[in-house]
Amino acid sequence: MASPSPPPDHADPDSDSTSRPGIAAFDNRRDQTFPVLTSAQIGRVATVGTKQRFADGAIVVEQGQSDVPFYVVLEGELEFTSFRSRLEQPVTVVGPGQFNGELSLLAQGHSLTQARAHGETVLLRVEGGALRSLVQTDSELSELIVRAFILRRVGLLSEGYGNAVLIGSDDSAQTRRARSFLSGNAYPYHYVDVDRDLDAKGMFDDLDVAAGDLPILVCRDERVLRNPSDLEIAEVLGIGSPLRADLVHDVVICGAGPAGLAAAVYGASEGLDVLVIEGTAPGGQAGSSSKIENYLGFPTGISGQALAGRATIQAEKFGARIAVARRVQRLHCEETPMRLTLSEGASVLARTIIVATGAEYAKLTAPGVQRFQGVGVYHAATAIEAQYCGADEIVVIGGGNSAGQAATFLARTCNQVHILVRGPNLSESMSRYLIRRIEEAANITLHVSCELVDLEGKESLEKVTWRHGPTGRTTTRAIRHVFMMTGARPRTEWLRGCVVVDGKGFVPTGHDLSAEDLAVAGWPLARRPYLFETSRPRVFAIGDARANSVKRVASAVGEGAICIQLVHQALAE
Numbered sequence: 001m002a003s004p005s006p007p008p009d010h011a012d013p014d015s016d017s018t019s020r021p022g023i024a025a026f027d028n029r030r031d032q033t034f035p036v037l038t039s040a041q042i043g044r045v046a047t048v049g050t051k052q053r054f055a056d057g058a059i060v061v062e063q064g065q066s067d068v069p070f071y072v073v074l075e076g077e078l079e080f081t082s083f084r085s086r087l088e089q090p091v092t093v094v095g096p097g098q099f100n101g102e103l104s105l106l107a108q109g110h111s112l113t114q115a116r117a118h119g120e121t122v123l124l125r126v127e128g129g130a131l132r133s134l135v136q137t138d139s140e141l142s143e144l145i146v147r148a149f150i151l152r153r154v155g156l157l158s159e160g161y162g163n164a165v166l167i168g169s170d171d172s173a174q175t176r177r178a179r180s181f182l183s184g185n186a187y188p189y190h191y192v193d194v195d196r197d198l199d200a201k202g203m204f205d206d207l208d209v210a211a212g213d214l215p216i217l218v219c220r221d222e223r224v225l226r227n228p229s230d231l232e233i234a235e236v237l238g239i240g241s242p243l244r245a246d247l248v249h250d251v252v253i254c255g256a257g258p259a260g261l262a263a264a265v266y267g268a269s270e271g272l273d274v275l276v277i278e279g280t281a282p283g284g285q286a287g288s289s290s291k292i293e294n295y296l297g298f299p300t301g302i303s304g305q306a307l308a309g310r311a312t313i314q315a316e317k318f319g320a321r322i323a324v325a326r327r328v329q330r331l332h333c334e335e336t337p338m339r340l341t342l343s344e345g346a347s348v349l350a351r352t353i354i355v356a357t358g359a360e361y362a363k364l365t366a367p368g369v370q371r372f373q374g375v376g377v378y379h380a381a382t383a384i385e386a387q388y389c390g391a392d393e394i395v396v397i398g399g400g401n402s403a404g405q406a407a408t409f410l411a412r413t414c415n416q417v418h419i420l421v422r423g424p425n426l427s428e429s430m431s432r433y434l435i436r437r438i439e440e441a442a443n444i445t446l447h448v449s450c451e452l453v454d455l456e457g458k459e460s461l462e463k464v465t466w467r468h469g470p471t472g473r474t475t476t477r478a479i480r481h482v483f484m485m486t487g488a489r490p491r492t493e494w495l496r497g498c499v500v501v502d503g504k505g506f507v508p509t510g511h512d513l514s515a516e517d518l519a520v521a522g523w524p525l526a527r528r529p530y531l532f533e534t535s536r537p538r539v540f541a542i543g544d545a546r547a548n549s550v551k552r553v554a555s556a557v558g559e560g561a562i563c564i565q566l567v568h569q570a571l572a573e
């Protein structure tokens with residue numbers, strides 16, 4: 001069936017869960033979604049705005065328009081509609097004291113609706129830059145406006161109103177990639193599943209496209225993109241900030257996981273010109289977690305995407321620019337200012353750089369691994385995962401200490417734990433004490449020279465198959481949980497030749513850099529590197545990409561905040 005974009009829980013200010021209000025959300029919390037400003041509040045907006053008059057029926061904002069001003073209605077009304085399949089659908093109407101806009105106004109994105117004057121209408125017009133200054137300096141207006149913008153985006157997400165219709169198949173990996181990019185960026189879209197939607201065939205004929213073109217993105221009924229890349233989607237829909245090749249940014253933060261987003265919030269709020277470059281969508285590894293329960297301040301837990309959504313809005317509110325679907329490919333640290341080349345040949349200039357590109361658990365290539373991420377395939381074994389497993393039979397893959405710790409921890413609650421390792425034994429890769437515990441545990445079985453070959457299931461994992469290499473014999477068992485503890489690989493390849501990395505590619509900083517490291521790197525300053533500074537002055541590393549960091553959301557966030565102090569010091573030199 002055709003459906004709106006999925007879970008709109010990215011930023012709902014009052015919801016940590018995955019509630020899905022429809023446009024009814026507009027009604028449920030109408031006062032907060034469409035607040036009426038008092039005359040004192042309008043007076044404060046008026047100090048940065050100008051009056052503009054529109055005749056009845058005049059188009060004030062086109063759907064898809066960029067650089068949309070913020071308008072407060074003084075007289076008359078603004079009627080909002082959204083076009084889909086050339087049909088204009090009503091969204092809402094606002095009157096005196098109320099205002100237009102949703103999150104794309106803060107992010108300088110394209111308008112998701114059309115606004116038309118209803119009756120003779122007088123508006124107070126505020127340009128984008130002045131709006132951002134207003135929400136940074138006037139906390140009362142900031143709370144009203146930002147909350148309303150968030151709630152409106154939640155409503156648009158749940159209805160799929162906006163500029164995008166995605167036609168695809170849930171069986172297509174490219175469709176899943178496009179869907180995950182759109183929802184990772186909290187972008188509303190209308191989804192048509194060719195396998196289930198009866199109208200899909202007619203749409204194919206109208207658009208002159210074929211099943212091999214999937215997914216198809218129809219943008220504002222005008223542009224049809226066949227199997228677009230994430231960057232093409234971002235550019236055509238105006239998701240994320242455009243790049244400015246002419247600017248030298250105070251700090252370019254590479255990666256929008258918890259570490260990068262925290263650095264963006266602190267940097268922008270302290271007046272730095274901040275650009276964040278993110279390869280896909282904000283959130284990082286944390287974004288792949290359905291519930292983070294150990295992050296301070298969220299006693300009932302918060303989904304990684306909700307946390308990232310909030311942090312993204314917070315960073316944008318303070319003026320940080322976040323470019324998505326852009327991978328950093330190389331740092332040219334020998335140039336002044338430093339230059340980063342990005343995918344698709346773009347480049348940006350920076351006085352300081354923060355490396356926050358995190359790490360990625362090695363993903364095995366067996367069928368189903370990608371599909372069951374989070375629904376049977378895990379990369380951490382904490383109390384939460386133990387709860388998911390209950391007393392079930394489980395598989396742990398890997399021969400390192402993290403696999404050994406996971407197996408012994410989970411054996412306390414699970415009936416049966418299978419450890420799969422490729423090698424002939426554990427002795428080379430795991431600490432002796434862990435090997436002894438595994439040998440002594442009656443409910444742990446070690447399968448050497450084995451590899452995973454298949455994962456099966458419908459909504460979630462149901463069956464696991466592995467093969468014993470020397471004999472070729474396969475074993476299939478009804479197992480619903482697989483722990484892939486195959487080692488985290490830092491995403492720091494793009495730093496090659498610029499900063500010292502350790503044997504595994506993690507970036508040592510501050511006191512972790514030996515005199516020899518600094519000599520090899522040609523450290524040019526009389527002072528030693530600051531706490532999170534790498535072997536190259538003004539290049540910092542934080543979060544999971546940093547050598548010896550604690551691989552946790554809270555520590556990544558803390559390092560992001562601290563690092564901005566060090567950036568200030570480096571910029572002042």
Ligand SMILES: Cc1cc2nc3c(=O)[nH]c(=O)nc-3n(C[C@H](O)[C@H](O)[C@H](O)COP(=O)(O)OP(=O)(O)OC[C@H]3O[C@@H](n4cnc5c(N)ncnc54)[C@H](O)[C@@H]3O)c2cc1C
Pocket residue numbers: 254255256257258259260277278279280281282283284285286287288289291292293294295326327328329356357358359360379380491494542543544545550551552553554556
């Ligand atoms: C499934 C899962 C569940 C977890 N649950 C918890 C938990 O409950 N509690 C907890 O404390 N920790 C948890 N963690 C660990 C936690 O998520 C990480 O420690 C944290 O996300 C690290 O943050 P980071 O910003 O350093 O890196 P990351 O989260 O890895 O973010 C790095 C970002 O950089 C981007 N990037 C990478 N390379 C490039 C490039 N070349 N150019 C541009 N962008 C790039 C990535 O797309 C990503 O968005 C979990 C991890 C996983 C995988």
